[in-house]
Amino acid sequence: MTSTETTMKETVQAKWKKRPLIISGPCSAETEEQVLETAQRLAKTGKVDMLRAGIWKPRTRPGSFEGIGTKGLPWMQQAKKITGLPITVEVATAKQVEDALHFDVDVLWIGARTTVNPFSVQEVADALKGVKVPVLIKNPINPDLELWTGAVERVAKAGIDQIGLIHRGFSAYGNSEYRNAPMWHLAIEMKRRNPELPFINDPSHICGRRDILLDVMQKAVNLDYDGFIIESHIDPDKAWSDAKQQVTPERLAEMLDEIVWRKEDTSSEEFHAALEKLRQQINHLDDELMQILGQRMKVAEQIGLYKKNNEITILQTNRWNEILERAFKQGDKIGLSKEFITKYFDAVHMESINHQNKIMNS
Ligand code: PEP
Ligand code: MN
Numbered sequence: 001m002t003s004t005e006t007t008m009k010e011t012v013q014a015k016w017k018k019r020p021l022i023i024s025g026p027c028s029a030e031t032e033e034q035v036l037e038t039a040q041r042l043a044k045t046g047k048v049d050m051l052r053a054g055i056w057k058p059r060t061r062p063g064s065f066e067g068i069g070t071k072g073l074p075w076m077q078q079a080k081k082i083t084g085l086p087i088t089v090e091v092a093t094a095k096q097v098e099d100a101l102h103f104d105v106d107v108l109w110i111g112a113r114t115t116v117n118p119f120s121v122q123e124v125a126d127a128l129k130g131v132k133v134p135v136l137i138k139n140p141i142n143p144d145l146e147l148w149t150g151a152v153e154r155v156a157k158a159g160i161d162q163i164g165l166i167h168r169g170f171s172a173y174g175n176s177e178y179r180n181a182p183m184w185h186l187a188i189e190m191k192r193r194n195p196e197l198p199f200i201n202d203p204s205h206i207c208g209r210r211d212i213l214l215d216v217m218q219k220a221v222n223l224d225y226d227g228f229i230i231e232s233h234i235d236p237d238k239a240w241s242d243a244k245q246q247v248t249p250e251r252l253a254e255m256l257d258e259i260v261w262r263k264e265d266t267s268s269e270e271f272h273a274a275l276e277k278l279r280q281q282i283n284h285l286d287d288e289l290m291q292i293l294g295q296r297m298k299v300a301e302q303i304g305l306y307k308k309n310n311e312i313t314i315l316q317t318n319r320w321n322e323i324l325e326r327a328f329k330q331g332d333k334i335g336l337s338k339e340f341i342t343k344y345f346d347a348v349h350m351e352s353i354n355h356q357n358k359i360m361n362s
Contacts, residue, residue: 021227179208304356
C-alpha cells in the first residue's frame with residue numbers, strides 16, 4: 001500500500017466515527033465535469049465528510065437514466081484526489097463490487113431495491129469476502145425490518161465489520177407528502193435493535209422534494225441519528241435523475257447551519273436530576289393509565305356477558321362511531337391529534353373485542 005492509500009484509510013476510519021457524518025453528492029454521476037465541480041463545491045463548504053454518486057442506477061421503470069456505469073468510477077477517483085474526500089457508491093452485483101473496489105471506492109452502499117432481495121444481497125456479500133471496506137445498508141423499499149436485518153446479517157457473515165444503516169423511507173401506494181414514507185417508528189425500532197451501528201438518515205429519498213428536506217433533517221437530529229446522506233448537484237433542476245430533491249452544495253451548507261444540533265446526553269447533574277424527576281412522573285402516569293385500561297377491560301367483559309346472555313353481536317358500528325366522535329372532540333380540546341386518537345382507540349377497541357370474545361366463547 002502506498003502512503004497516500006494508508007492516509008486515506010485512516011481518513012475513512014476517522015470519518016466513520018465522526019458525528020454528524022455528512023455524505024453528499026449527486027444522485028447520479030453524469031459527466032466528469034459535473035462530478036468534479038460538485039465535489040469541489042462540497043469540499044469548499046467544509047461541512048461534508050464523504051462524496052456520494054450513483055454509478056449504476058436501479059430505476060423503477062426502464063427508459064430513465066440508468067447510470068453512467070463503470071466509466072464514471074475514474075471521475076470519482078479523480079474527485080477524491082482533488083478534494084481528499086473519501087468516496088462512496090451503490091453496488092448491487094458482484095461485478096459492481098469488483099469494479100468499485102478496483103477504482104478504490106472507500107465505502108460501499110447497498111440500495112433499497114437490493115436490500116429487498118436476499119439473492120442480490122448474498123451475491124454482494126459473497127463478493128465482499130476477504131475485503132475490508134465499510135458498507136452502508138439502506139432499508140428495503142417495503143416496511144420490513146426482518147429483510148433489513150437479514151441484509152445486515154449476510155454482510156456481517158461475509159466478514160465486514162463496519163456496517164452502517166441508512167433510513168431512506170418506505171414505499172407506499174398512492175399520493176402522500178413524502179416520496180417514501182419515513183415511518184419513523186420502524187427506524188427507531190431498527191436503531192434500538194442495533195445500537196452499535198451508525199444510523200444515517202437519507203432525507204432526499206424520503207422527501208422527493210426540496211421544500212421539506214430541512215424539516216425531515218431536524219426530525220432526524222431530534223431522534224439522535226448519526227448523520228446524513230443527502231443528494232446535491234451543481235444545477236439541481238437539470239439533474240439526470242431525482243432532480244426535484246437535489247440541492248446545490250451551497251444550499252446544503254446553509255441547511256446544515258439552520259439545523260439545531262442536539263446531543264444524546266450531557267454530564268450536567270442539574271439536567272439529569274430534572275429529567276429523572278419528570279421521568280418518574282411519566283412512569284407514575286403510565287402506571288395509572290395501565291390500571292385504568294385494566295378497569296376498562298373489566299367493564300367491557302361485563303358488557304360481553306350481557307351481550308352473550310341476550311345473544312347480541314360484539315360489534316355495534318353505531319356505538320363505535322359514537323366513541324370515536326366523542327374522543328375526537330375531546331382530543332381536539334386537549335391537543336391530541338386525530339391520527340393518535342384513531343390509533344389509540346383502534347388498539348383499545350381491539351383489546352376490548354378480544355376480552356369480549358373470550359367471554360362469548362366461554
Ligand atoms: C440513491 O441513493 O440514489 C438511490 C437509488 O437510493 P434508494 O436505494 O434509497 O432508492
Ligand atoms: Mn437518487
